[in-house]
Amino acid sequence: MDSHSNSKTPVTLLGLGDMGTALARTWLAAGHPLTVWNRTPRRAEPLVREGARPAATPAEAVASATGPVVLCLLDDASVGETLSGTELNGKDVVNLTTNTPAQAQQRARWAEDRGARFLDGGIMAVPPMIGRPETGGYVFYSGDQQLFERHREVLEVPAGVKFVGEDPGHAALHDVALLSAMTGMFAGITHAFALVDTEKDVDRARFATLLAQWLGAMAGAAQGMAAQLDSGDFTEGVASNLAMMAAANDTLLATAQGQSVDPRLLTPYMRLMSDRVAEGHGDEGLAGTVGLLASA
Incomplete structure (x- = not known):
């Protein structure tokens, strides 16, 4: 059967790394006609065997697009290079390339100057989570809300969706904010394992269970900080x-010190807390430390 002869919205996908390939397979499995391009053509071959249509160049892919043009590339520079020389007038561009809020805002203006409608996205998932709603993965979107609603059904195929504002930079902002929190959590986990790893009779698996439960219980502090x-x-x-x-x-x-563990993962935040106390705010919670960072 010709996968391009159905009523589902066609998708054009530029970029077939691990994430792009995972996205592609979900759209193919859901019956969406899919056109793909990748800098290294051989990466497209398995998807072509599964029903995707290959494009020889980004310009060819974009020219044939009647649905969203989705980009999942290495970085913002790759987006500019890939779309250079393509005719974007009247196209719907959905950028799922990891970037900064400022890059997303600039890219939105760049696309709009060329007559395109633009959405930016931040993927809160790793490739194995794509197409598996039970894993809880989702994608932040920001920019043209009408465009988001127009293509919501297509965008929901790979993962859940969360629209976070018409400022094109807000998807990247939410993405990086959550990843930053994850980085801090990983720092704490690393320090915790370093402490217990000095004692060879500690059951690591049992400790990991206790650690995960404790972090889950403490995660509710985010709501309290928001309220403050x-x-x-x-x-x-x-x-x-x-x-x-x-x-x-x-x-x-x-x-x-007693366990011969370097505290470098903890001390920056400890200094921030001490600075706030030194300013006379010892009766507060942690929310006051936010301002110390925001004024940096």
Whole structure:
């Protein structure tokens, strides 16, 4: 059967790395006619055998597009290079390439100057999560909301969708903010394992279960911080204030020293807490430290 002879919205996909390939397979499996291009043509061959139509150049791919043109490339420079020389007038461009908020805003203006409609996306998933809704993966979208609604059905095929604003930079902002929080969490996990790893009789698997449960229980602090930032009252609902936490940091550091563990993953945040206490805000929660970073 010709996969291009159905009523489902066609998709044009530029970029077939691990993520692009995962996206492509979900659209093919859902019956969407799919045109693909990749800098290295051989990466397209398995998808062509599965029903995708190959394009020899980005210009050819974009010219034939009647649905969204999706980009999943290495970086923003790759987007500019790939779309250089293509005719974008009247096209719907969906950029799923990881970038910064400023790059997304600039790319939106760049696309609109060429007559295209633009959406930026931030993928909160790894390739094995694509096409598997039970894993909880999703994509942030921002930019042209009408364009988002027009193509929502197509965009929901690979993963869940969350529209976060008409500012084209907001998808990247949300993406990077969540990844930054993840990085901090991984730092804490690394330090925790370094502490217990000095004791060879600690069951790592059992400890990992305890660690995951504890982090899950503490994740609710995000809601409390949001409420304090909204109200401006950083003492609202505080159970453990900054003065108490800063004092407890001495124990954390002494334990690290006793276990011969370098505390470098913890000390930057500890200094931030101490600075806020030194300013006379020991009765607050952690929300006040946000302003110390935002004013940097």
